[in-house]
Amino acid sequence: MKTIIPKTWLAAGALGLVSSTMTLTTTAHADVAPAALVGPVADYKLYVLDNLEQLVSHTEDFTAAVQAGDVDKAQALYAPTRVYYERIEPIAELFADLDASIDAREDDYEKGVEDPDFTGFHRLEYALFHDNSTQGMETYALGLMDDVNDLDGRVQDLTFPPQTVVGGAAALMEEVAATKVSGEEDRYSRTDLWDFQGNVDGAREIFDLFKPLAAKEDADFVARVQDNFDDVEATLADYRLDADDPNAGFESYDKVSDADRRALTGPVTVLAEDLSTLRGVLGLN
Amino acid sequence: MTRNAELVPPSPRAMRLGLVMSFLLMLFALGVFILSLEAVRTPNDDGYRVDVTASGCEPNRLEVPAGQRTFTVVNRSDRAIEWEIVDGVMVLAERENIAPGLRQPLTATLKAGDYAMTCGLLSNPHGTLHVVAGESDAETPALSTTAFVGPLAEYRVYTTLQLRKLHRSAAELRDAIAAGDLEAAQQAYRDARRVDLHLAMPIGLFSDLDQRLNAHAADFEQRENDPAFVGFQRLAGGLFEQQSTAGLNGAAEQLVADVDTLTARLKSASIPPAQLADGSARILETWLDHHRDDDAIGQHDLADLVALTEGADKIVSLLSPLLESQSPATLHTLEANLAALQRDLQADADSSASRSAADDADLLQATRALARSLTGINPALTLEG
Numbered sequence: 001m002k003t004i005i006p007k008t009w010l011a012a013g014a015l016g017l018v019s020s021t022m023t024l025t026t027t028a029h030a031d032v033a034p035a036a037l038v039g040p041v042a043d044y045k046l047y048v049l050d051n052l053e054q055l056v057s058h059t060e061d062f063t064a065a066v067q068a069g070d071v072d073k074a075q076a077l078y079a080p081t082r083v084y085y086e087r088i089e090p091i092a093e094l095f096a097d098l099d100a101s102i103d104a105r106e107d108d109y110e111k112g113v114e115d116p117d118f119t120g121f122h123r124l125e126y127a128l129f130h131d132n133s134t135q136g137m138e139t140y141a142l143g144l145m146d147d148v149n150d151l152d153g154r155v156q157d158l159t160f161p162p163q164t165v166v167g168g169a170a171a172l173m174e175e176v177a178a179t180k181v182s183g184e185e186d187r188y189s190r191t192d193l194w195d196f197q198g199n200v201d202g203a204r205e206i207f208d209l210f211k212p213l214a215a216k217e218d219a220d221f222v223a224r225v226q227d228n229f230d231d232v233e234a235t236l237a238d239y240r241l242d243a244d245d246p247n248a249g250f251e252s253y254d255k256v257s258d259a260d261r262r263a264l265t266g267p268v269t270v271l272a273e274d275l276s277t278l279r280g281v282l283g284l285n
Numbered sequence: 286m287t288r289n290a291e292l293v294p295p296s297p298r299a300m301r302l303g304l305v306m307s308f309l310l311m312l313f314a315l316g317v318f319i320l321s322l323e324a325v326r327t328p329n330d331d332g333y334r335v336d337v338t339a340s341g342c343e344p345n346r347l348e349v350p351a352g353q354r355t356f357t358v359v360n361r362s363d364r365a366i367e368w369e370i371v372d373g374v375m376v377l378a379e380r381e382n383i384a385p386g387l388r389q390p391l392t393a394t395l396k397a398g399d400y401a402m403t404c405g406l407l408s409n410p411h412g413t414l415h416v417v418a419g420e421s422d423a424e425t426p427a428l429s430t431t432a433f434v435g436p437l438a439e440y441r442v443y444t445t446l447q448l449r450k451l452h453r454s455a456a457e458l459r460d461a462i463a464a465g466d467l468e469a470a471q472q473a474y475r476d477a478r479r480v481d482l483h484l485a486m487p488i489g490l491f492s493d494l495d496q497r498l499n500a501h502a503a504d505f506e507q508r509e510n511d512p513a514f515v516g517f518q519r520l521a522g523g524l525f526e527q528q529s530t531a532g533l534n535g536a537a538e539q540l541v542a543d544v545d546t547l548t549a550r551l552k553s554a555s556i557p558p559a560q561l562a563d564g565s566a567r568i569l570e571t572w573l574d575h576h577r578d579d580d581a582i583g584q585h586d587l588a589d590l591v592a593l594t595e596g597a598d599k600i601v602s603l604l605s606p607l608l609e610s611q612s613p614a615t616l617h618t619l620e621a622n623l624a625a626l627q628r629d630l631q632a633d634a635d636s637s638a639s640r641s642a643a644d645d646a647d648l649l650q651a652t653r654a655l656a657r658s659l660t661g662i663n664p665a666l667t668l669e670g
Contacts, residue, residue, distance in 0.1 A: 034430050034433065038441060039438075039441065094375055096369060096376050096403065107364070110406055110409070111408070159435045159436060160435060161435055162435055
């Protein structure tokens with residue numbers, strides 16, 4: 001879910017404006033043959049299906065730990081499970097009902113945590129990290145598992161709209177700009193960097209798949225985006241618990257210095273703006 | 286400024302003046318804000334305005350004509366919001382992170398029908414967007430050049446996943462034959478053959494592979510004894526007619542190698558959009574070609590037709606969104622013919638009675654009807670083969 005931005009994050013509001021004017025200026029004069037888009041779009045769906053398979057199996061373990069009342073284990077599995085959802089968010093959030101029940105945050109509901117419709121990962125996060133308990137969470141765990149299985153089935157049947165796939169790279173970086181840099185996505189678990197990396201992974205996958213086509217249209221654009229991705233990933237890497245083991249995960253977001261939060265803001269914002277032009281570059285507007 | 290002056294408290298008069306000034310300043314700011322909202326209504330802006338307040342959309346029901354429409358979403362709540370147009374559960378278009386006080390335009394192409402609008406908080410009531418069929422619907426716009434990217438990509442995903450299955454089953458088949466395990470070999474054969482026929486259309490693009498995988502004994506000079514006769518038909522002869530795995534090792538190895546070749550070729554091939562429909566029609570016609578005479582339709586023929594129909598079903602599901610906009614009548618006939626054939630095949634699967642000549646005639650007719658309506662797709666989409 002990406003509904004809320006902190007009031008201090010004024011650039012995010014501007015971001016939307018920037019991307020809308022950019023789409024106007026880069027009209028569909030690109031020379032990319034539509035047939036050339038088929039392969040990358042197909043490969044992207046295969047990437048999403050692989051991640052969904054992981055999401056399903058990790059959610060099985062995570063929800064089993066919640067149901068077994070194993071708070072420590074459930075806490076440990078929370079972030080590594082969400083990563084797979086964060087990577088494929090451009091597709092997952094096409095299903096409005098499931099995106100709400102799986103990934104909405106308390107801010108999305110009038111009554112906040114008390115709202116009976118507040119379910120999914122962040123409801124469990126609140127129980128696990130705020131209350132340090134799994135009490136009363138069985139229903140939420142079962143519901144999350146059902147929703148993830150439902151999502152898996154729906155995505156398998158979905159013909160991916162090419163515009164959504166290509167636009168997904170920018171959408172993910174806007175999501176990072178709006179909710180990850182501020183550290184509000186995982187406010188109780190402080191595992192924001194996991195989600196952050198998940199969004200970056202997902203955006204980079206899309207970019208990498210379409211890079212050869214985009215490079216023919218605008219090589220400078222491709223080089224710039226690549227540099228900014230590298231900058232973001234370098235900063236993220238400083239906070240890895242084990243440089244050699246990506247599965248070890250990240251430090252708590254509380255440990256991220258203000259200087260680094262600022263250092264991330266720049267490239268993330270530029271990436272979101274640059275990537276929002278990718279559709280136009282590929283003639284998909 | 287001197288140190289002394291800093292310590293002097295402001296006079297009550299100056300305080301009052303300051304308060305009044307700051308109040309005026311606030312009014313001014315408020316005025317600017319309201320003016321900025323009003324600006325949306327200027328005649329230059331043809332869009333539909335939706336205000337999102339803390340409790341929902343204003344108006345909560347909008348009616349617009351079909352076609353490309355622009356909406357201006359104004360956030361009048363005190364937190365950032367998103368606004369979406371939702372069709373059932375699918376998000377059609379959205380604007381995210383609209384900061385308080387800001388407005389964002391959104392342009393969407395809408396077909397006639399009822400949609401929901403999400404209005405800020407998820408706990409807020411959804412708005413209704415009623416799209417009425419306008420004059421613009423009278424003339425169907427031509428498909429854009431990118432209209433086939435989605436269906437072709439989805440078909441590529443389908444062939445990739447089916448090929449993975451074919452790899453597995455072909456390897457199982459080879460191993461079972463090598464081990465002399467007839468029952469396991471028969472099962473692996475059925476699994477592999479089903480997938481082979483799901484892929485009949487793309488395999489048909491490569492005549493050498495198609496021949497090695499799918500040719501019948503009758504296609505060869507020395508029929509069953511021809512050394513070039515390999516592939517599924519050759520294996521079926523051994524496994525089902527002679528009930529033996531003997532002498533099939535070579536054909537099984539060849540099958541595995543051919544599946545590898547197929548995978549490599551399909552990776553670099555791009556299937557022309559017209560092939561989706563025409564290719565599917567052609568493979569059904571090929572099946573029919575083998576049943577022109579009055580021979581009864583056997584178990585294997587039936588299983589083949591089931592698998593071919595499953596493959597055709599996938600094609601129909603890929604092209605139906607395009608047909609729905611370009612030629613609903615074509616889609617209607619196509620879906621009806623597909624459903625009729627599926628019903629016939631299901632009835633066969635459910636029935637334990639042996640097939641009659643009349644059953645066969647029905648099945649041939651239903652298959653012919655589906656092949657014909659598949660042939661009608663490309664003209665309806667103004668695609669040329």
